[in-house]
Amino acid sequence: MAHELEVWLFADRAGTLTLVAGRLAFCYDPNWLSRPQAVALSVSLPLQAEPFDDHKTRPFFAGLLPEGQMRRLIAQQFQVSNQNDFALLDHIGGECAGAVTFLEPGQALPASTQCEDIQWLSNEEVIAILDELPHRPMLAGKDGLRLSLAGAQDKLPVVFDGARIGLPHNGTPSSHILKPPIHAVEDSVANEGFCLTLANTLQLKPAKAKVHSIGTRSFLLVDRYDRSLDKVGHRRRIHQEDFCQALGVVPEIKYQNEGGPDLAQCFDLVRRVSRPSAPQVLRLLDYVIFNALTGNHDAHAKNFSLLYLIEGPVLAPFYDTLSTAVYPMLTPKMAMKIGSKYKFSEIQARHWDQLAEGAGLAKALTKKRILELAKSLPPTARKIQSDPGHGFSGNAVVERIIALIEQRCALTIRRLTDPAVDNEDDTEPSS
Known part of the structure; x- marks a missing residue:
């Protein structure tokens, strides 16, 4: 028996997702393909009349769903298999990353009205949600809520008007992502908030975010870069996809050491898709350098995205910028190699040269930018702190974090400017 979900992009039906004998398939709607302005859901799903098989379909659609324990708890909530992407999208695929919405066949897309359906929350209700999220991710199963975001950490799409936090019901687009503290990771909210503030001060164009507190409870509110306001004040979705989706890689192998994308593939994707590509490629280089120098070891390919603007695809703002290297219990290995090295302590000048070569960048230009950031990061971090x-x-x-940045930047400057420095293996500062 075939099961179907209609896949809507913006306010139009783009195609159909089908489940037959446990296998997914996707096919664009002929009416969508006939439009002069039709766009593809994904780089990995180009516009074509022929259906895509499970191998081609799964990476994009599975990439819209939460991962790990969050996914398991949501599956339990709806009494479906943890492996059933189709059923999970059916239950929570109303408000996803980008401009995709999933509806049952024949179901109408909720009409946008002047009065969006938002459940505004009191401070007590926000605290109750913070307590509930670890046990009920995305508030799965609550009436009128069909919310999904990729990733393994707790988060929740919300509406924030500058004063109030609300839950978006019945297809209302969210405006922010609420990120509570990560369990067993000390002060993750301040960590990510500081790193995003640092990236913003350095004009690296990250996602805008701010730490909020209610009593003793803190959380991060991150502006959704894939949402915007139109001329009459209605919130609209902007399509986006992460690099794993664009490269046709399923979430289970997002890390390079398990077969996921490497940095050369990421740079090649940006160069192929964006126009003009040079500014976007240089932005990606900045992100890679920033992650290395601030100790964000979890920067895998799902932590980079393409944003599809009217003028064309661009690299999405920087997000998920936690400095993981300051936590001794987390891995010292980076998610993607720089040159041939996973560990920052082992990266020499020649490994940065390997990165430049793989990214199609001039080695001298790459070295210049690394040194610029390595020299500006420590004083900028101290200024923000004070x-x-x-x-x-x-x-x-x-x-x-700042102590680690100072150590990594000093090490990097020495290795890139002193020809006598070679094959060192400096250790990280104790945390």
């Missing part, structure tokens, strides 16, 4: 307006002064985790 500014009471940012709220990071006296935070122990932020102090450890």
Whole structure:
């Protein structure tokens, strides 16, 4: 027996997702293909009349869903198999990353109205949700909520108007992502908030975010870069996809060491898809350098995305910028190699040269940019820390991040400027 879900992009039916004998298939709607302005759901799903088989279909659609424990708990909530991408999209695929919405055949897309369906929350209700999320990810199963975001950490799409936090019901687009503290990771909210503030101060164009507190409870509110307001104030979706989706890689192998994308593939994707590509490629280089120097070891291919603007695809703003290297219990291995090395302590000048070569960049230009960031990061980090307006002064985790940045930047500068330095194996500072 075949099961079907209609796949809507923006406000139009783009195609049909089908499940037959446990295998997914996707086919674009002929009416969608006939449109002069038709766009593809994904780089990995180009516009064509022929259906895509399971191998081609799964990476994009599975890539819209939560992972790990979050996925298992959501599957339990709906009494479906943890491996059933189709059933999970059926239950929670109303508000996804990008502009995709899933509806049952014949179901109408909720009409946008002046009065969006938002359940505004009191402070007590926000705290109750923070307590509920670890046990009920995405608030799965609550009436009127069909919310999905990729990733393994707790998060929730919400609406934030500058003062109030609300839950988007019945197809209302969210405006922000609420990120609570990560269990067993000390002060992850301040960590990510500081790293995003640092990237923003360096004009690296990250996602905008701010730490919020209710009593003693803190959380991060991140502006959704894949949402915008139109001329009359209605919130609209902007399509996007992460690099694994664009490269046709399933979420289970997002890390390079398990067969996932490497940095050369990421740079090649940006160069192929964006026009003009040079500014986007240089932005990606900045992100890679920033991640290395701040200790964000979990920067795998699902932590980079393409954003599909009217003028064409661009590299999405920087997101998920946690400095994982300051936590001794987390791996010292980076998600993607720089040159031939997974460990930052082993990266010499020649490995940065290998990165440049694989990315199709001039080695001299790459070295110049690495040195620029390595010299500007430490003083910029200290300035942010000392500014009471940012709220990071006296935070122990932020102090450890800055100490790590100072050590990594000094090491990098020495290795890139002193010809006598070779084959060192400096250790990270103790955390």
